Amino acid sequence: MNIPVGFQTRYFRELEGDVPPTIEKRGTTLFIPCFIRQEEREGVPLYKWFTAEVPFRGQDVSDYDRCILQAAREIRAFFYATPAAQGEMRDDSTWEAHRQAVRSSFPKYPGEINTAMVRWNEIKTTFWATIDTVLESVGKDRSVLPDYFNDSYMVEWAVQNKVPADVMKAAEEVLVRVSLNLNANGRNWKELFA
Numbered sequence: 001m002n003i004p005v006g007f008q009t010r011y012f013r014e015l016e017g018d019v020p021p022t023i024e025k026r027g028t029t030l031f032i033p034c035f036i037r038q039e040e041r042e043g044v045p046l047y048k049w050f051t052a053e054v055p056f057r058g059q060d061v062s063d064y065d066r067c068i069l070q071a072a073r074e075i076r077a078f079f080y081a082t083p084a085a086q087g088e089m090r091d092d093s094t095w096e097a098h099r100q101a102v103r104s105s106f107p108k109y110p111g112e113i114n115t116a117m118v119r120w121n122e123i124k125t126t127f128w129a130t131i132d133t134v135l136e137s138v139g140k141d142r143s144v145l146p147d148y149f150n151d152s153y154m155v156e157w158a159v160q161n162k163v164p165a166d167v168m169k170a171a172e173e174v175l176v177r178v179s180l181n182l183n184a185n186g187r188n189w190k191e192l193f194a
Contacts, residue, residue, distance in 0.1 A: 006097030052078040096186035
C-alpha cells in the first residue's frame with residue numbers, strides 16, 4: 001500500500017526490513033504494520049512500513065485484511081497522532097488532508113466511501129477544469145503558470161493575457177465557490193497543488 005497523499009509521515013516512525021512484516025501480539029497490544037511498501041536496495045527486496053499500536057480485542061491476527069477491518073477504528077485513532085501533532089498539523093494547514101488520508105485508508109466496513117474525500121476530489125477537479133478553460137481560451141497550458149498561485153494571481157494573469165471577458169467572469173465565479181468550499185470542508189488553497 002502506498003502512502004496516501006496528505007498523510008504526514010513525519011509524526012510516525014518508519015520501519016524497514018528484508019522480509020514482509022507481520023502482525024504481532026504482545027500482551028494486550030497489537031502491532032499492525034500499515035502502509036507496507038516493497039522497494040529494492042542493491043537488488044535485494046526491502047520492505048518499509050509504519051506500525052500502528054492498538055489494543056487487542058480479539059481481532060483475527062491470522063488474516064491481515066480481516067484484522068485491519070476489525071481494528072479500523074483503533075488504527076485511525078493511532079494514525080490521527082497525538083494532540084500536539086494534530087495542533088502542529090492544524091497550524092501547517094495539513095490536518096484535514098492527513099485525517100482524510102487516514103479515514104480513506106482504513107474503512108470501517110468493506111466498501112465504505114469517504115464522502116469528504118469525494119467532495120474534496122470534486123473541488124479539486126472543478127478548480128483545475130476552470131484553470132484549464134481559462135488557459136485554453138488563449139491557447140496556453142499549465143506550463144505557463146507557476147507551481148503555486150492564488151486566485152488573485154490568476155485574475156491578474158488573465159487580464160495580462162487577454163482572456164475573454166465571459167471566460168474570466170465564469171472563472172471568477174467558480175474560484176469564489178472553490179474558496180468557499182475549501183473553507184467549508186476544512187481544506188486550504190495550497191492543497192489544490194499537491
